[in-house]
Amino acid sequence: MSEEERREAVVHHAPHPEQELIMHLEPDQLVNETFRPVPRAVLGRRALFGLWALRIFCVSVSAMVLYTFVDRLN
Amino acid sequence: MAAPEITASPLLGQRQLTDEDIARAHDRSRVHHARAANKRGRLLWLLVGPGLLAMLGENDGPSMIGYASDGAQYGLGFFVPFIPVLFAMAFVCQEMCMRIGAVTHRGYGELVLQRYGKVWGWFGAGDLCLTNLVTLVAEFVAIRVGLAYFHLGSGVAVALGLTLVLFTLSGGRYWRWERTVLGLAAFNGLFLVVAIIVKPHFGTLASSLSFSPLPHGSLNTLLLLLASTIGATVTPWMIFFQQSASADKGMTPADVRHGRYDTALGAVLASIFGIGALIAGAALLHSGSGIQGFAGAGFPAALSKVAGSAAGTLFALGLIEAGAVAILTISASTAYAAGECVGVSHSFNTSPRNAAVFHAVNVGVALIAAAVILIPGAPLLSIALNANVLATVLLPVSLLFVLTLANDRELMGPWVNKRSTNLIGIVVITFVGCCGAAYGIDSFLQTVGLIGS
Numbered sequence: 001m002s003e004e005e006r007r008e009a010v011v012h013h014a015p016h017p018e019q020e021l022i023m024h025l026e027p028d029q030l031v032n033e034t035f036r037p038v039p040r041a042v043l044g045r046r047a048l049f050g051l052w053a054l055r056i057f058c059v060s061v062s063a064m065v066l067y068t069f070v071d072r073l074n
Numbered sequence: 075m076a077a078p079e080i081t082a083s084p085l086l087g088q089r090q091l092t093d094e095d096i097a098r099a100h101d102r103s104r105v106h107h108a109r110a111a112n113k114r115g116r117l118l119w120l121l122v123g124p125g126l127l128a129m130l131g132e133n134d135g136p137s138m139i140g141y142a143s144d145g146a147q148y149g150l151g152f153f154v155p156f157i158p159v160l161f162a163m164a165f166v167c168q169e170m171c172m173r174i175g176a177v178t179h180r181g182y183g184e185l186v187l188q189r190y191g192k193v194w195g196w197f198g199a200g201d202l203c204l205t206n207l208v209t210l211v212a213e214f215v216a217i218r219v220g221l222a223y224f225h226l227g228s229g230v231a232v233a234l235g236l237t238l239v240l241f242t243l244s245g246g247r248y249w250r251w252e253r254t255v256l257g258l259a260a261f262n263g264l265f266l267v268v269a270i271i272v273k274p275h276f277g278t279l280a281s282s283l284s285f286s287p288l289p290h291g292s293l294n295t296l297l298l299l300l301a302s303t304i305g306a307t308v309t310p311w312m313i314f315f316q317q318s319a320s321a322d323k324g325m326t327p328a329d330v331r332h333g334r335y336d337t338a339l340g341a342v343l344a345s346i347f348g349i350g351a352l353i354a355g356a357a358l359l360h361s362g363s364g365i366q367g368f369a370g371a372g373f374p375a376a377l378s379k380v381a382g383s384a385a386g387t388l389f390a391l392g393l394i395e396a397g398a399v400a401i402l403t404i405s406a407s408t409a410y411a412a413g414e415c416v417g418v419s420h421s422f423n424t425s426p427r428n429a430a431v432f433h434a435v436n437v438g439v440a441l442i443a444a445a446v447i448l449i450p451g452a453p454l455l456s457i458a459l460n461a462n463v464l465a466t467v468l469l470p471v472s473l474l475f476v477l478t479l480a481n482d483r484e485l486m487g488p489w490v491n492k493r494s495t496n497l498i499g500i501v502v503i504t505f506v507g508c509c510g511a512a513y514g515i516d517s518f519l520q521t522v523g524l525i526g527s
Contacts, residue, residue, distance in 0.1 A: 018091065018096060018099075021096065021099040021100065021103055022091065022095060022096075022099050024099050024102035024103040024105075024106050025095065025098060025099050025102055025324070026179070026326050028179055029095075029098065029102075029179050029324060029326070030090065030091075030095055031092045031094050031095055031419070032090045032092075033179075034179055034180060034321075035417075037188045038178070038180070038185065038188045038189055038485060039189075039484070040188070040189060040190075040191070041189045041190060041482065041484075043190065051194070051471075051474070054470060054471055054474060054507075055197060055471055057511070058467060058468055058470060058471050058507075061467050061510060061511050061514035061515065062464065062467050062468055062514070064514045064515060064517065064518035065460065065463055065464055065467055065513075065514045065517065065518075066464075067518060067521065068514075068517040068518055068520075068521045069456060069460050071521045072456065072521070073453050073456055
């Protein structure tokens with residue numbers, strides 16, 4: 001069933017005053033559609049390496065900032 | 075976290091329609107009617123919000139005290155053109171967030187979690203919680219500084235902040251929350267009024283546009299200035315907030331153009347008001363008074379002596395506004411992130427009963443920050459000064475994921491980044507990463523005695 005058909009099904013069975021209102025939403029804006037997870041992306045080895053390198057670097061620098069912060073408190 | 079499969083069953087069909095859908099559809103119907111009737115002003119009015127709030131929310135207490143402090147210490151040179159450059163960088167990042175939210179109808183936290191895995195999703199949420207908590211403490215401190223000018227204490231600051239969070243949540247509608255906070259955010263313009271009252275020298279103002287004179291001081295001082303000023307314009311909470319708020323508002327690809335106007339308007343106003351705070355601070359440049367920005371009534375009291383009580387009063391009120399708006403937007407960004415990562419309802423359009431995590435985190439995170447400022451002897455000054463620096467240091471990873479999502483053709487379709495946007499995005503990430511890292515590493519090496527100050 002396509003997204004459009006799913007919305008039609010929802011709209012069709014909604015109480016009458018709400019039918020017209022819901023037509024203002026895009027099919028994938030309905031709450032139940034947004035709970036449908038997006039497919040997982042495949043990250044290449046180089047992209048993963050780059051992400052982990054940046055993450056470790058940022059955490060290390062944060063640790064340095066926090067260490068300096070605590071040291072200067074004393 | 076996945077919703078049950080939707081079928082054409084009448085019973086199930088009725089169950090699919092939530093109160094959140096109805097509330098959002100109401101907002102969307104007004105947008106559709108304005109667009110159909112070609113009412114441009116009305117359409118813009120309906121669609122502005124997330125961009126303005128992200129930008130003006132970032133003109134928060136620590137940022138405004140930081141700008142004023144820069145002005146008082148170094149004058150106008152360098153900072154007058156540097157602040158707009160930073161907000162231009164912020165525009166590039168926030169426009170991507172708005173576009174991703176409008177196209178995918180999902181927040182940053184849930185997209186990273188679902189698309190790249192739980193590890194990256196929770197890392198992002200962890201960064202956000204840490205920086206948001208520290209920043210929220212700084213916001214309460216800023217409110218306290220503003221209130222101290224009126225001889226009111228920490229208890230009043232806590233009561234004011236928490237009352238605002240509860241009041242804005244009580245409406246049960248995104249639209250009401252957004253408009254209330256926008257109304258409050260308009261008072262960020264008080265800093266511009268103060269700048270006019272202190273009567274800046276226009277010759278000095280014009281000559282400062284050449285990025286000179288550069289601030290004097292040690293390398294570490296300059297790096298701290300750079301890192302904290304960057305942290306005053308682009309931060310992780312803005313990324314989470316604008317993307318989630320754009321989705322919660324119900325924006326669609328048809329609204330991207332107005333989303334850009336909204337974000338650009340926010341960047342321009344925030345830049346002008348930030349320069350206003352800088353000019354106000356610069357009035358104290360040769361006053362000889364030792365300014366302690368976060369201590370007692372700090373800047374408002376000093377301004378009052380130099381430029382009259384009206385300037386001091388308006389600056390104090392501006393600080394209260396800046397702190398209050400930031401408490402609301404930063405708490406909201408934490409709540410969005412929590413709801414998205416846990417996989418439960420996360421919208422202002424949902425009642426507390428149906429979105430317990432969202433509402434509990436929204437109030438809870440403000441409550442924790444409020445509790446910290448009531449602790450006797452807590453190092454509030456240090457926390458406030460380090461809030462922006464920590465945000466700068468942790469920002470590059472979040473920005474890199476924004477850039478990756480904005481280039482994800484499977485998610486974004488024709489709305490993927492242009493090559494020029496990618497180029498600017500990479501420059502911004504590199505610049506932010508280098509400034510944050512340089513300060514962190516230099517300070518650390520000085521602290522452990524490996525290099526001299």
